[in-house]
Amino acid sequence: MSTIIDSGRVAEHNDKLRGGLEEDYAALAGMLSRRGVDIEQLTAKAQKFAVALPSWGAGTGGTRFARFPGRGEPRNVFEKLDDCGVIHQLTRATPGVSLHFPWDKVSDTQALRQQAEAHGLYFDAVNSNTFQDQVGQEHTYKYGSMTAISAATRAQAVAHNVECIELGNALGSKALTVWVGDGANFPGQHNLRGALERYLESAREIYAALPADWNLLIEHKLFEPAFYATTIADWGTSFACAQSLGEKAKCLVDLGHHAPNTNIEMIVARLTQFGKLGGFHFNDSKYGDDDLDSGSINPFQLFLVFNELADAAEREGAAFNPAYMLDQSHNVTDPIESLMSSAVEVQRAFVQANLVDRDALRGFQESHDALQSAQTLKHAYRTDVSAILAMARLRNGGAIDPVACYRASGYRDQVAEARPAKAGASSSGIV
Numbered sequence: 445m446s447t448i449i450d451s452g453r454v455a456e457h458n459d460k461l462r463g464g465l466e467e468d469y470a471a472l473a474g475m476l477s478r479r480g481v482d483i484e485q486l487t488a489k490a491q492k493f494a495v496a497l498p499s500w501g502a503g504t505g506g507t508r509f510a511r512f513p514g515r516g517e518p519r520n521v522f523e524k525l526d527d528c529g530v531i532h533q534l535t536r537a538t539p540g541v542s543l544h545f546p547w548d549k550v551s552d553t554q555a556l557r558q559q560a561e562a563h564g565l566y567f568d569a570v571n572s573n574t575f576q577d578q579v580g581q582e583h584t585y586k587y588g589s590m591t592a593i594s595a596a597t598r599a600q601a602v603a604h605n606v607e608c609i610e611l612g613n614a615l616g617s618k619a620l621t622v623w624v625g626d627g628a629n630f631p632g633q634h635n636l637r638g639a640l641e642r643y644l645e646s647a648r649e650i651y652a653a654l655p656a657d658w659n660l661l662i663e664h665k666l667f668e669p670a671f672y673a674t675t676i677a678d679w680g681t682s683f684a685c686a687q688s689l690g691e692k693a694k695c696l697v698d699l700g701h702h703a704p705n706t707n708i709e710m711i712v713a714r715l716t717q718f719g720k721l722g723g724f725h726f727n728d729s730k731y732g733d734d735d736l737d738s739g740s741i742n743p744f745q746l747f748l749v750f751n752e753l754a755d756a757a758e759r760e761g762a763a764f765n766p767a768y769m770l771d772q773s774h775n776v777t778d779p780i781e782s783l784m785s786s787a788v789e790v791q792r793a794f795v796q797a798n799l800v801d802r803d804a805l806r807g808f809q810e811s812h813d814a815l816q817s818a819q820t821l822k823h824a825y826r827t828d829v830s831a832i833l834a835m836a837r838l839r840n841g842g843a844i845d846p847v848a849c850y851r852a853s854g855y856r857d858q859v860a861e862a863r864p865a866k867a868g869a870s871s872s873g874i875v
């Protein structure tokens with residue numbers, strides 16, 4: 445497996461920090477052992493944890509007002525893979541990459557697959573895009589895609605999704621994520637039921653094109669760009685569609701796609717109970733679909749989501765395997781640094797959730813001890829598991845401190861030279 449940052453530099457970085465980490469790890473091991481927890485089991489779990497990277501997160505995202513490009517942004521899908529390779533090399537927690545078509549222009553699937561493999565990466569769910577028009581496209585999505593009144597527009601949206609499945613299949617992906625912005629800006633603009641009927645009709649055609657071992661992940665979002673009524677606005681609609689489509693259709697929860705204060709962990713519990721949790725787009729938000737770095741605003745919510753996932757894993761065993769992906773937009777940070785720290789924050793929530801004393805929690809719940817039930821969760825959440833995460837990285841061949849190691853490597857300077865800025869260029873393909 446090729447590395448993008450010289451492995452000698454990573455080793456040098458680790459040698460400087462190893463002594464301190466070993467001390468911290470031993471102190472944490474002692475503290476956890478007094479609680480009856482074996483640190484080695486947690487570290488082994490952390491070493492296996494993976495969250496996929498969004499190819500569109502490798503460049504500066506931009507808002508609907510402006511985009512301020514960063515230095516050395518990847519100009520094509522191969523360069524995005526290089527950046528993802530760096531993130532995985534240092535964190536060892538991000539072996540999957542989620543592509544977005546046609547933002548990612550892929551003609552030679554073999555070459556792309558080879559490059560991914562050289563970086564130790566594979567392709568997670570592929571995403572379709574019928575939320576904007578592409579150059580040369582015959583029918584506009586201005587009035588919807590899968591739900592459009594025009595049958596020709598709906599057929600075009602279906603054909604694009606089928607093409608995404610074909611591309612994904614050639615790349616080794618196993619799922620298609622479909623998010624459509626379709627909806628209405630005014631009461632009366634749509635027949636609300638009619639729009640969903642057309643959505644399901646289109647979705648059935650896409651579903652029929654899925655290979656046997658694929659999933660269709662339905663991503664809901666409350667609003668934006670439709671500000672009055674989005675067709676797939678909530679988990680209830682997503683769930684009903686997934687049920688009606690069949691076994692391979694599941695729901696994808698993007699943490700930024702709910703009304704403020706929605707109890708997202710409860711949505712997770714409901715979807716796991718009924719076997720329809722397909723995966724996540726992790727990010728954080730304060731107001732809407734802010735696409736901020738995971739764990740940067742509400743890390744406790746992220747922990748509570750993972751607490752439900754740990755409960756589901758305990759009940760369902762190895763069969764429980766939702767797709768974990770990041771979906772973020774980076775505007776004021778280096779995307780590589782944001783993606784590295786977000787992956788670590790998601791992994792942190794995973795480890796903390798595995799630290800919850802589930803037998804004690806069950807006991808407190810059964811004896812109606814609300815205070816101690818809450819404290820049991822808080823006890824795990826308050827535990828600083830950084831040394832476990834760093835040790836997992838070290839043992840997997842990554843960096844003890846990925847951001848520091850990345851900064852010291854000079855990677856951004858190197859790519860800034862190799863990838864000169866282009867006026868108006870954008871990472872996603874939106875100009």
Ligand code: LRH
Pocket residue numbers: 500571623663665698725733771
């Ligand atoms: C929609 C969304 C969806 C898209 C991505 C770019 O807001 O979350 O997942 O594919 O953003």
Ligand code: MN
Pocket residue numbers: 623663698725771
């Ligand atoms: Mn998303």
Ligand code: MN
Pocket residue numbers: 665698700701733771
């Ligand atoms: Mn979103």
